[in-house]
Amino acid sequence: MAKVQFNLNDTLLRQRGERDSRPEPDTPALAADTPPVAAVEPPPTEPAAPARKPSRQAHKAAAFQRPISVQTSILLPPSLWDQLARLASDCGGLATPNRVLIDILEARGPRDLERAAGDLDRFLSLPADQTGVGDPWEERNVRLPIELRKRLDELRRRLTTAGLTQATRAHLIAASVLLHAPSTGEETRALMAEQRADAFRRAVAQAPLLHTG
16 A cells, blocks of 8 residues: 555656646637727827917907997987987988987087086976976987996986986986087088097097007
């Protein structure tokens, strides 16, 4: 029995030595249904272009192209709306009632506190059948030039701060129309021509700003 056990152990040792002396098998290939994985280099990242500072010309062009009018709710006695419509019609279709109103306010409306207070005092001193104060007034939307709207609102604010509670935008506009509107179509055309020439002068004065760096 001891000899058999010896021979058996010897055989196992010999087999183990033969196995250890064999070369290592190659790594088994990937399965056919397993796609190879390829390393992909990320695309080169281009440096971001530095932000360009807007030129002075761009700033001036943007300022020149800003909206120049704003929709404004205006209350007037119906008689004054009728007067504006009549003046526009007498111009031969060259203007609308809203355009006539804007020209009156820009050319003859108050530009300082003293003029605004004087026009308001004269307006409120007239008989109610002329001013329409106390009667229902008609509301319409008119696109007023921004600077005109700001001027009217600033005058109204300063007058009401001084205690003149009747200094509303509607009263200031009504006073300008009632006291300073043209009387005839010919006078209205002259007023429109004056305002158009003034607009041309402003456009020419601003035009060089668009071409300077």
